[in-house]
Amino acid sequence: MFRVSLISLLLLCSFSSYAENYDDYLDDLEDIEISNQATHSKSKASYLDKHFSGKVGTSFVVSDSSNRSSTAVVLRYEEELSNLKIVTEGAAVNSNLNIKQQLRSDQSGAELERTYSYSVSKVELQEGYATYNVADRLAVTYGQQKIVWGQFEPFSPVDFTLPIYFSRNYVAFNKVSNRVPMRSLNAAFNITPHIVLEGYYFTHLAYDDVVRDNIETGRNTYSKLESNGGGGHQFATAYKSIEEPVGSDKHQHAVRLMFYPSWATFGFTYFRGWDTNFPQDFDMITGFDDNGDDIYDAYYAEPNPALLRQETIGFEFAKKIGSKYTFMLEYSRMRAVNDLDYNSNDLESYSSLSGDKKTYYDKLLNDNQNKLYVEGHRHFGAMGLLYEGYKWDIQFATIFLGETYEDDGAAIQDLEEAAYPDDDDEFGGIFPALNITRYFDKEKKNMWGIVGGIVGPGGGVATYFKGQVRESVDWLVSLESVEYFADDIVETYNDLGLYENKNDRSNGIRFALSYSF
Numbered sequence: 001m002f003r004v005s006l007i008s009l010l011l012l013c014s015f016s017s018y019a020e021n022y023d024d025y026l027d028d029l030e031d032i033e034i035s036n037q038a039t040h041s042k043s044k045a046s047y048l049d050k051h052f053s054g055k056v057g058t059s060f061v062v063s064d065s066s067n068r069s070s071t072a073v074v075l076r077y078e079e080e081l082s083n084l085k086i087v088t089e090g091a092a093v094n095s096n097l098n099i100k101q102q103l104r105s106d107q108s109g110a111e112l113e114r115t116y117s118y119s120v121s122k123v124e125l126q127e128g129y130a131t132y133n134v135a136d137r138l139a140v141t142y143g144q145q146k147i148v149w150g151q152f153e154p155f156s157p158v159d160f161t162l163p164i165y166f167s168r169n170y171v172a173f174n175k176v177s178n179r180v181p182m183r184s185l186n187a188a189f190n191i192t193p194h195i196v197l198e199g200y201y202f203t204h205l206a207y208d209d210v211v212r213d214n215i216e217t218g219r220n221t222y223s224k225l226e227s228n229g230g231g232g233h234q235f236a237t238a239y240k241s242i243e244e245p246v247g248s249d250k251h252q253h254a255v256r257l258m259f260y261p262s263w264a265t266f267g268f269t270y271f272r273g274w275d276t277n278f279p280q281d282f283d284m285i286t287g288f289d290d291n292g293d294d295i296y297d298a299y300y301a302e303p304n305p306a307l308l309r310q311e312t313i314g315f316e317f318a319k320k321i322g323s324k325y326t327f328m329l330e331y332s333r334m335r336a337v338n339d340l341d342y343n344s345n346d347l348e349s350y351s352s353l354s355g356d357k358k359t360y361y362d363k364l365l366n367d368n369q370n371k372l373y374v375e376g377h378r379h380f381g382a383m384g385l386l387y388e389g390y391k392w393d394i395q396f397a398t399i400f401l402g403e404t405y406e407d408d409g410a411a412i413q414d415l416e417e418a419a420y421p422d423d424d425d426e427f428g429g430i431f432p433a434l435n436i437t438r439y440f441d442k443e444k445k446n447m448w449g450i451v452g453g454i455v456g457p458g459g460g461v462a463t464y465f466k467g468q469v470r471e472s473v474d475w476l477v478s479l480e481s482v483e484y485f486a487d488d489i490v491e492t493y494n495d496l497g498l499y500e501n502k503n504d505r506s507n508g509i510r511f512a513l514s515y516s517f
Contacts, residue, residue, distance in 0.1 A: 463478065
């Protein structure tokens, strides 16, 4: 089930500044200077050095269950005038996924193999915005932006509601590099020199490429129940696409109030919009009238994949302790939908059920409005301590996950567990995460590390060597054991609600190379 895989990924997420180590070889590309040809004049060369940057990079992974590759050529332009800043960043992107999944049916035990291939080649505007300083205390920004919130890297409970790149295979594990650009009108008002009020108005929905592909293609679902002429019924399958919000319904907004006193940084966030990272199932139990007499002869699950209307509140805090330690804390609460287990054969033969299963389905039909899901809130928390030394960085965090449910949600899930005791969809707990890095030079360009956390576009563990040659070539080799977000999305959209990947983890080796020009 998708949410189980998501849980396992989040448990591995460390709060680390991995973006400063293993993850920054293909970072946000903002700190690269362009080397100009000797024939240019000094003034022209100086202008290019100041305003243009770029990088060419490639990364590929070979594993026991998939092959993945990404290549990008990125150019960036920045211009700052007296009251105006203009940023434009464009990229030519090519990403390829080839996934093989071994699936098992929870209901029948049947097994099958599925392959999924996806590739995207396009030129895209990753950033294109202008910031105008209206007054000393007010700045307004509009355009395509990569917006990040929160104190932790690369996973932040406060930031998790914003769209993330799952299909890109770059070794760039900071939030800004993994952020899907969003079109936004936002303003920052300095109430005092140490208090900032920020407002955001998002005019369009943004998705990762694989999420977008599955939304437009549709989800493989049971579409209806048909009589097979032998006294029983059979299901027909079809792809059902997600109906996206249109017009003003798709608009989103957020407010952040941040405090920057001399002793710490802390703030509050409120977001209302849509969850475009993980479209949900809102499946319903529907009656089937075999004889046209308005009497339900059987029941089946009617699929209804859709975007979840999201509402998130968050808190973040960071405090420097001495010169080498930083303490950080974050918490967020967001809306959540938890799918309920069911068996199609049990639904079809509902009238003859007894015991725990009869009690469970009676509860769904009579008190849960036929819904095969319960609604509630998901709670994310993270608390960590970072040590930054001369040769070592040691980072430790504790991740908290939990859920609360509305109305009879908790009671319904207890009945679900009694009816289907093999249910492994529990959510919650407290889990540690650790990241260790050993540097070989004082510039911290060459290093070895081992990490449990975000490892590329997924969660897992990795050990790696990373280095730099002549300040322009970065390389990386790593051994990884990863559960990829993209694999879970593919599984969710194609498993009919009945199949589960036998092994979500991919074990492989990554090679990556980039050149700054």
